[in-house]
Amino acid sequence: MIEHxxxxxxxxxxxxxxxxxxxxxxxxTGYNLLLMTAGLFIIPMEQEWHVPRSALVLGPVVGSISxxxxxxxxxxxxxxxxxxxxxxxxxxxxAAFLAMAFLPSSLMLFYAMAILFGxxxxxxxxxxxxxxxxTWFRRNAGVALGITMSGTxxxxxxxxxxxxxxxxxxxxxxxxxxxxxxxxxxxxxxxxLWFRERSDAAGEDAAPTRVNSWPLLRLxxxxxxxxxxxxxxxxxxxxxxxxxxxxxPVLIGKGFAPLAAxxxxxxxxxxxxxxxxxxxxxxxxxxxxxxxxxxxxAAGCGALMVAGLDATHSGAWPLAALAAALIGMGQGAEADFxxxxxxxxxxxxxxxxxxxxxxxxxGLGIAGGGVxxxxxxxxxxxxxxxxxxxxxxxxxxxGLIGTLRIGTRPDGLDPR
Numbered sequence: 545m546i547e548h549x550x551x552x553x554x555x556x557x558x559x560x561x562x563x564x565x566x567x568x569x570x571x572x573t574g575y576n577l578l579l580m581t582a583g584l585f586i587i588p589m590e591q592e593w594h595v596p597r598s599a600l601v602l603g604p605v606v607g608s609i610s611x612x613x614x615x616x617x618x619x620x621x622x623x624x625x626x627x628x629x630x631x632x633x634x635x636x637x638x639a640a641f642l643a644m645a646f647l648p649s650s651l652m653l654f655y656a657m658a659i660l661f662g663x664x665x666x667x668x669x670x671x672x673x674x675x676x677x678x679t680w681f682r683r684n685a686g687v688a689l690g691i692t693m694s695g696t697x698x699x700x701x702x703x704x705x706x707x708x709x710x711x712x713x714x715x716x717x718x719x720x721x722x723x724x725x726x727x728x729x730x731x732x733x734x735x736x737l738w739f740r741e742r743s744d745a746a747g748e749d750a751a752p753t754r755v756n757s758w759p760l761l762r763l764x765x766x767x768x769x770x771x772x773x774x775x776x777x778x779x780x781x782x783x784x785x786x787x788x789x790x791x792x793p794v795l796i797g798k799g800f801a802p803l804a805a806x807x808x809x810x811x812x813x814x815x816x817x818x819x820x821x822x823x824x825x826x827x828x829x830x831x832x833x834x835x836x837x838x839x840x841x842a843a844g845c846g847a848l849m850v851a852g853l854d855a856t857h858s859g860a861w862p863l864a865a866l867a868a869a870l871i872g873m874g875q876g877a878e879a880d881f882x883x884x885x886x887x888x889x890x891x892x893x894x895x896x897x898x899x900x901x902x903x904x905x906x907g908l909g910i911a912g913g914g915v916x917x918x919x920x921x922x923x924x925x926x927x928x929x930x931x932x933x934x935x936x937x938x939x940x941x942x943g944l945i946g947t948l949r950i951g952t953r954p955d956g957l958d959p960r
Contacts, residue, residue, distance in 0.1 A: 560688070560742070563676060563738065563740065563741075564691055568694060569695055569731055569735070570668070570695065570739060574669060574673070575666075575668045575670075576699070579788055580704070583603075584719065586600050593649050597793070598915070599651060603789040604910070605659070606665060607662075607785065608907065609663060612904060612907075613666045617669075618903075619896070619897045622675075626739075630739055633664065634727055635732060636668075639728075642720070644723075670693060674895075675895055683828075686824040687824040687825050688824070689820075690821040697816035697818075697872070698817055699726070701814045705810055760894035769889055776941040777878075778905045782912050782937050783844070784878065785910030785913025785914045794917075797921075798860075800855045800864065811865045812872040815869040815876065833948040835877070837942040837946035839874050840874055840878065841938070842870050846869070848932075849867035851928060851931045851932055882902045
């Protein structure tokens with residue numbers, strides 16, 4: 545029996561590795577690439593345009609619109625399938641990056657582009673790629689989700705040092721041109737070649753019949769766990785939004801040079817990938833609510849370490865790197881939890897729609913976190929208060945997730 549299960553698990557990797565690899569690359573070159581690199585453009589644009597820093601925080605505007613549209617996008621994905629939408633999404637994102645490279649010095653046009661990004665990014669966010677990938681994996685769903693989500697950290701850990709160099713030597717517009725090239729000439733070709741759901745001919749675990757997700761969404765809303773997860777994820781989203789959008793400025797405010805801060809941000813992005821794969825492996829083997837609680841609380845502890853940093857002290861860089869690693873691992877694990885809890889509690893047929901609702905919650909939290917960090921900086925002249933508030937929110941989020949009751953198999957939703 546055990547040997548049969550091991551063979552079946554090995555077969556999943558053999559059949560699904562192309563879908564998994566293309567999903568991870570799609571995640572790394574899509575919407576999350578915009579969010580993970582937005583902080584690199586704040587200071588150079590502030591210096592050129594001479595406007596308040598809070599006026600140039602792109603992530604919250606994009607995140608808010610994208611989050612609001614995520615439930616609708618999820619319903620469409622459940623009906624139309626993820627492949628055509630992923631292709632359209634990466635194409636549109638690359639074109640928008642290229643448009644930013646030619647943007648005049650105008651806040652009105654900047655916000656117009658932010659709105660445009662908000663409308664197109666739901667088509668290249670992790671929901672799209674997870675929906676295609678998850679049809680290939682059952683026994684190793686946690687690890688597969690972790691690998692898919694690690695595309696964010698892989699893409700960002702490679703892109704951030706490159707962008708820091710490009711922006712320093714050639715300006716922020718060249719940075720956006722570089723992002724366009726990454727989406728159009730790295731992500732899009734691989735998605736065109738490999739990304740698709742498992743076909744009906746593949747066997748018993750074939751892709752499910754398309755469904756109308758709206759009735760299943762109403763059933764999900766009757767489950768108290770749905771609301772517990774939403775509250776926890778909005779708190780975690782505030783934490784993530786603050787650090788994802790402004791970790792480099794936070795570190796510069798602690799006295800680190802821009803390139804040294806960019807190096808620490810690279811540690812943070814690499815840790816996101818480690819957190820995603822590690823949490824995914826752990827989710828398949830231990831109680832997922834306890835895994836989530838430990839990861840989120842550890843991230844909160846990392847934020848407290850950031851609050852106490854001082855770059856003038858010896859050993860500050862390694863300590864900052866450790867703190868960034870804890871924050872990144874918690875953030876990476878949190879992305880796994882959204883997808884894993886959706887499958888484990890609510891099942892696959894309405895996966896994209898329910899994932900979209902959770903993405904709405906997280907997205908609003910991320911947007912609020914970016915605004916909170918920038919606003920408190922403008923108000924107090926430092927990020928200290930924002931970092932402490934975010935740490936407290938992450939610890940509370942971990943406690944809420946720890947209260948969930950989750951079985952060993954998906955409960956699913958019965959529309960009768």
